[in-house]
Every structure is written in structure tokens, then in C-alpha cells.
Amino acid sequence: MRRRIGIVGAGWTGAVAGRLLTESGFAVEVMERTNVVGGHSRAETMNGVVYEPNGAHIFHTSNEAVNQFVTTHGLTRPYDHEVLTEVFLSPDDDDHEGLLLSWPPQVDELKELPVWPTVERELASLPPEPVGDNFEDYVVSMMGRTLYDLFIRDYTAKQWGRPATELSARFAPKRVELRRDGHRGLFRDRWQYFPPKGINEVIESVLSTVAVTLDTEITVDDADRLGQDHDAVIITAALDDFAGCPGELEWRGIEMRSRYSPTDDPGGVLTPAYVTNRPSARVPYTRTVETKHATGQQIGGTVVSEEMPGAPRRHYPVLTADGANERRNAELAKEIAEQFDIPVYFAGRLATYRYINQDEAIADAMAVANRVAADLGG
Numbered sequence: 001m002r003r004r005i006g007i008v009g010a011g012w013t014g015a016v017a018g019r020l021l022t023e024s025g026f027a028v029e030v031m032e033r034t035n036v037v038g039g040h041s042r043a044e045t046m047n048g049v050v051y052e053p054n055g056a057h058i059f060h061t062s063n064e065a066v067n068q069f070v071t072t073h074g075l076t077r078p079y080d081h082e083v084l085t086e087v088f089l090s091p092d093d094d095d096h097e098g099l100l101l102s103w104p105p106q107v108d109e110l111k112e113l114p115v116w117p118t119v120e121r122e123l124a125s126l127p128p129e130p131v132g133d134n135f136e137d138y139v140v141s142m143m144g145r146t147l148y149d150l151f152i153r154d155y156t157a158k159q160w161g162r163p164a165t166e167l168s169a170r171f172a173p174k175r176v177e178l179r180r181d182g183h184r185g186l187f188r189d190r191w192q193y194f195p196p197k198g199i200n201e202v203i204e205s206v207l208s209t210v211a212v213t214l215d216t217e218i219t220v221d222d223a224d225r226l227g228q229d230h231d232a233v234i235i236t237a238a239l240d241d242f243a244g245c246p247g248e249l250e251w252r253g254i255e256m257r258s259r260y261s262p263t264d265d266p267g268g269v270l271t272p273a274y275v276t277n278r279p280s281a282r283v284p285y286t287r288t289v290e291t292k293h294a295t296g297q298q299i300g301g302t303v304v305s306e307e308m309p310g311a312p313r314r315h316y317p318v319l320t321a322d323g324a325n326e327r328r329n330a331e332l333a334k335e336i337a338e339q340f341d342i343p344v345y346f347a348g349r350l351a352t353y354r355y356i357n358q359d360e361a362i363a364d365a366m367a368v369a370n371r372v373a374a375d376l377g378g
Helices: 012-023 064-072 116-124 135-143 145-160 200-209 220-229 324-337 358-376
Strands: 004-008 027-031 044-046 049-051 059-061 083-087 099-103 191-193 211-213 232-235 251-261 275-277 287-289 302-317 344-346
Touching: 004 012, 004 220, 012 027, 012 200, 012 358, 049 251, 049 302, 059 064, 059 358, 064 358, 083 145, 116 145, 135 145, 145 302, 232 358, 302 324, 324 344, 344 358
Parallel strands: 004 027, 004 232, 027 211, 083 275, 232 344
Antiparallel strands: 044 049, 059 191, 083 099, 251 302, 275 287, 287 302
């Protein structure tokens, strides 16, 4: 009899782990609480226009195994992601128009600004390597106070709803950079893709050979039943939710306020870029997202989404400087595992409480599938 594996969640991690274990000879069931697969990365349509209800998702990776896997499932359309940021050099002047600059900030662009002499002095006084335990101290030591205030300060306050001094510096190297080489693409990965219809068809292809049960919410209360039906379980859900104690972990969610607008030109768009950061406190949202820039869709309309932070959703873990949430997540994992009589594995963004990209979620899935196969055999 084939060994039976239950997987909670049909986002990237659950889908890929399910596919790989199925191919290895396991009897797999992926259980998803919603009526669709794809999780946070899923796209939707409004009046025929593809848009992203959970924010921009550009697939990028330098992991050769991950790249080979996704291209096998149809993720092949190259896309070079460039982000713009609207900054206001005179924040107290309501009549002053914002400037559109590259993100990450580019030194060659900054040299053309009237604040460059101040920025240049600050850069000259920085330490050889960034320092600081909290996010603000680390980033200021990377780019100086003036650039931090222009590009980062208010964006961070809006995004996280708390002072940047309370946030961990651990994710800063991955998310913030000052460019001196003129490279305008946000990512430097070897491969970068955006599917013309969104990621849905790719994840559906991954799950095409896997048994999937939708509209099924699984929690720790189902431990006995899961133990009877499966030989092991992989959890990719948020652990405070799974354990029935929502709120024990801090999460920061977003709400995409998406509006459809007709366009005369089938290729017409309304914003200057797929993603335009809006760090100024003048607006409550953090950025605009117009997915049509990325899809290249030819249709007489477009959808522009304003990304509003603070929604009661589990989009981003809150990595504080003291690491309290990560410790509590580890405790929850232990408490949950103790409720099962079968092996329990945790993988993916939500279950491991990490701020990771799509390719890292897939790599997590590959790693957990290998562990299950090694522990249980085919």
C-alpha cells in the first residue's frame, strides 16, 4: 500500500510538494480552505482584465532546479521588472509635484537632484558595511538619512503600522539597496517571468495529477482524523490560525482597492509602471499596481490597484527586532506536532513565518518533499 500524505494548503508550497510526492509514488491529498488553488499568488480578472488581488507577484529565481520545475509547467514568458517611486523633495509644499525615480535608488539619478550635495556628504560618512539591529538604523547606515526619509521612512510606517525602529534589520538586505551600477531591474536573478494570464494556470498544471479537496478547513482539531487517513502531514497554513489561536502571531495584511477603467488603446495603461511606490504620507496607500504593464494584455481597459496596508489578513509576518513572533511560531509548531500521532512537517511562507519569495516557497516544497521521502519511503 502506498504511503499517504496529507498537505494543508494549495499555494505554491503545498502544490509543489504535492506534485513531487505524487511523482515519488505517495498517495497525496492537498486540502485547501478556499474554493480555488494558488494562494497569495493567484490572479483574477475584472471585465476581462487580469489583475492581482493580493499585490504584485513577479516570478524570479537563480535556483536552477526551481527554474526547471516552473518552466516544465508553462512559466516561460520573460519579464524584466522595473519599479518607479514617486518622491517629494519638498514634503511640506502641497503644490510641489512628485518626481518619478527608480527603485532601488540609483546614484546617477540622484546626482541630478538639488539634494545631492547633502546626500553625497551623508554617503561619504557611512560605515563600510551597514550596521544596526533595527530596520531604520540599518537602512540609514546604508544610504544616509536624506534618502531614507525620501524613499523609506513613510512607506515603512504605512506598510507596517509601527516605527521602523521596532522592526528587525534581518530582512533589510533582501529588500533595500542603493544602486551605483545603473541596473534598473528590481531583481538580479538569472530567470524572471510573468505569465500573460497570471500564475493560476501554472499552479493548476502543477496540481493536475494531485488529488485536491477544496472548501475544506483543516485545523489542529482534525489531528486524530488526519492521523487515521494519512501517514504524515505537511502544514503550509499560518500556525496561529491552524492552532485555533488567531492573533498570537502578528501579521500585516493589505487590501488591494482595484478599479477598472476603459482605455481607447488596447495596450493602454494609466500609471507609469507596473509597480509605482508611493512612499509619501500624502496618500494612505503604499503603491499602485497595474498588472497590464506586466501581462502585455491587449484589451480595451485596465485595472489599477491601490495597495492599502493594515487589512486583517496574513500576508506578511511582522519581524520585530526582538524576534518574539518567530519564537512564538516555533513554539506553536512544537505544540501542534505534539497533537499528532504521525510525523508533521512545516513548510512555506505562512507556516514557517518567513518573508520569502515564490521561488523560495518552491524550494521549501522541494526540501520538505525530500525529507518526507527520506523518512517514509515511497
